[in-house]
Amino acid sequence: MEGTVLRIEQGSLHDGTGLRTVVYLKGCPLRCAWCSTPESQSKSIENGFGQNMTSDEVIDEIEKDSIFYFHSNGGVTISGGEALVQADFTREILKKSKYIGINTALESSFCVPYTEIQKVAPFIDTLFVDVKIFTNELHKKWTGLGNQQILKNIRRFLIEYPNCEVRIRVPVIPGINMDIMELLMTACFVADLDRFVPLELLPYHRYGMHSYELLGKEYPLKDTPAPSPKEMFELADQLARTVPHLPVATLAKTFIY
Numbered sequence: 001m002e003g004t005v006l007r008i009e010q011g012s013l014h015d016g017t018g019l020r021t022v023v024y025l026k027g028c029p030l031r032c033a034w035c036s037t038p039e040s041q042s043k044s045i046e047n048g049f050g051q052n053m054t055s056d057e058v059i060d061e062i063e064k065d066s067i068f069y070f071h072s073n074g075g076v077t078i079s080g081g082e083a084l085v086q087a088d089f090t091r092e093i094l095k096k097s098k099y100i101g102i103n104t105a106l107e108s109s110f111c112v113p114y115t116e117i118q119k120v121a122p123f124i125d126t127l128f129v130d131v132k133i134f135t136n137e138l139h140k141k142w143t144g145l146g147n148q149q150i151l152k153n154i155r156r157f158l159i160e161y162p163n164c165e166v167r168i169r170v171p172v173i174p175g176i177n178m179d180i181m182e183l184l185m186t187a188c189f190v191a192d193l194d195r196f197v198p199l200e201l202l203p204y205h206r207y208g209m210h211s212y213e214l215l216g217k218e219y220p221l222k223d224t225p226a227p228s229p230k231e232m233f234e235l236a237d238q239l240a241r242t243v244p245h246l247p248v249a250t251l252a253k254t255f256i257y
C-alpha cells in the first residue's frame, strides 16, 4: 500500500517513550493559525515537501533503528499533519510494526470520523491526542472546524480501548487559548473522563516560520511571542491546584496535588 509521507525523523525523544522514529504523514482537515508544519496540511506533494512511499519502505526505515528501540524502550510514532487522513496506510505501518515487536504511538487531532480511528486503534500502544481549544466557537475560529467530533471521539475511544495508554495535550498559545478559564474547561473535561488520563501543556513555538516562507504563505502569528517557562509552570500549577488529582505536565515537570 502506498501513502504520502512528509518526512521520517530518527532519534526523537519527545514523541513517546525512549528513542523513537517519527513518521510524519501529509494531509490535515484543520488549519490551525499556529501550525508549525504548514507543509503537512495538504495531502499532495507541494514545493518539494513529501514523497510517495509504500508501507514496506516505511517499515524498512523504521527497522533501521531497532537496536535503539530495544535499549531505550522506544519505538515508532506516526504523526502528521493528521495521520488518520491516511488511516489505511497508517494502519499498515502500525500493524507491521506491532507484528515485528516495535512499540507504537500515534499523534492525532482525532478530527476524523470514528470509523477511521477504529481502523488503527488495535495497533496503538500510546495515543497522544490534542484538545487544542475547549470553547467550540473559538476552536472553529482558530482551526477552521469545531471540536464536538474530537471530544466525542476521545470519550468513546477511552471506553472502547482500555488497554491503550492515552495522553491529552494542549498547545498553549498566547492570545488564543492561554487563558486560565479556557484551560480550566479543558482540565475539567479531562478530569471527568471515564479513566485516568494525564494532561500535558505544550508551549507554543515559532519553529515553522521558515516553512511558511518556503510555501509563500503568510504566518498568521508572526508577532505572537512564545510563553516563558515561568508562565507555563504557573499555568500548570494553577490547573493542578484547581482540579484535584489531575496530573498536569509541562516542560518536563508534572504537577499533581
Ligand code: SF4
Pocket: 028, 029, 030, 031, 032, 034, 035, 036, 037, 038, 040, 041, 080, 081, 082, 109
Ligand atoms: S492539526 Fe497539526 S498539522 Fe493540522 S493544522 Fe493543526 S497544527 Fe497543523
